[in-house]
Amino acid sequence: xxxxxxxxxxxxxxxxKKITLECSQTMGHDKMYWYQQDPxxxxxxxxxxxxxxxxxxxxxxxxxTVSRIRTEHFPLTLESARPSHTSQYLCASSLGTGGTDTQYxxxxxxxxxx
Amino acid sequence: xxxxxxxxxxxxxxEGNPLTVKCTYSVSGNPYLFWYVQYPNRGLQFLLKxxxxxxxxxxxxxxxxxxxxxxxxxHLKKPSALVSDSALYFCAVxxxxxxxxxxxxxxxxxxxxx
Numbered sequence: 001x002x003x004x005x006x007x008x009x010x011x012x013x014x015x016x017k018k019i020t021l022e023c024s025q026t027m028g029h030d031k032m033y034w035y036q037q038d039p040x041x042x043x044x045x046x047x048x049x050x051x052x053x054x055x056x057x058x059x060x061x062x063x064x065t066v067s068r069i070r071t072e073h074f075p076l077t078l079e080s081a082r083p084s085h086t087s088q089y090l091c092a093s094s095l096g097t098g099g100t101d102t103q104y105x106x107x108x109x110x111x112x113x114x
Numbered sequence: 115x116x117x118x119x120x121x122x123x124x125x126x127x128x129e130g131n132p133l134t135v136k137c138t139y140s141v142s143g144n145p146y147l148f149w150y151v152q153y154p155n156r157g158l159q160f161l162l163k164x165x166x167x168x169x170x171x172x173x174x175x176x177x178x179x180x181x182x183x184x185x186x187x188x189h190l191k192k193p194s195a196l197v198s199d200s201a202l203y204f205c206a207v208x209x210x211x212x213x214x215x216x217x218x219x220x221x222x223x224x225x226x227x228x
Contacts, residue, residue: 006157033215041202041221043158048215058215090157100146100165100208103216105157 003027006091006106013081014114021076021109023091030095032074033103036060037088049074081113116141116210120203120219127195128227135190135222137205146208147188148216149179151201158204164188175199195226 004025013019025032034047035058045058049068063085064078074093078085088110092103118139127133139145146165150158162173169181179190190203202223206216 004157009155035218041223043204043218045215050214056214092158099210099214099216102148102160102163103158103206104160105150107157108155110155 004091004093004104004106006089006109008109009107010110010112012112012114015080015082017081019078019081019111021089021091021111023074023076023106024072025074025093025104025106026072027093027095027104028071029093029104030071031093031101032068033092033094034058034064034066034074034076035090035092036062037090037108039087043090047076081111083113086111086113116207116217118205118207118217118219120205120222122222123220124223124225126225126227129197130194133192133195133199133224133226135203135205135224137188137190137219138186139188139205139207140186141207141210143209145181145186145188146216147179147181148206148208149173149177149188149190150204150206150218152204152221153201161190195224197226197228200224200226 007022030051032049035043044060046062047066049055090108091106094101094103148163149161164181205219208216
């Protein structure tokens with residue numbers, strides 16, 4: 001079954017640690033996205049990718065980085081986690097242009113930095 | 115440019131009554147409009163979308179949305195609410211010139227009382 005996966009679902013970690021949030025999709029989509037969702041609900045686009053070796057920053061400035069070495073895999077890395085990084089991170093993918101196509105979301109990773 | 119507004123933080127409705135969740139949009143090109151639902155500790159699930167054609171769009175779980183070009187609105191509706199419809203609802207717009215991803219509204223929490 002085609003789907004989009006995120007691991008871990010929950011992560012509690014200390015300040016200064018390096019973390020990687022995993023996102024994989026089996027739908028063969030070229031476009032992938034990372035969103036940060038605040039407790040106040042609003043989604044903010046922080047990274048997107050058109051395809052392999054193509055990544056760009058989103059609307060919200062983020063200290064995280066991403067890579068796209070394989071079509072199905074779009075991990076997000078924080079080199080040194082801080083309490084301000086505490087949030088929910090949602091990964092999504094789409095088949096089409098991105099600007100007009102349906103995005104499909106993973107279940108999210110809830111990150112808490114102590 | 116593109117933006118979307120959800121004027122209500124929360125909508126309360128009794129089970130069995132009709133529900134409406136409001137959304138207005140602004141986009142420089144032809145609008146591509148979407149509704150998503152989010153249950154606790156989950157990612158966003160796609161409900162329906164409007165691209166062109168009939169102004170009334172039918173989606174999953176008995177939801178529908180009405181596109182109104184003159185009012186730049188895309189309100190989500192359901193004839194008879196269920197307690198299980200209680201969740202967070204997001205409107206999104208795409209199609210803006212130069213935009214590479216959808217823009218999401220701030221979300222509306224729907225509470226259906228038994």
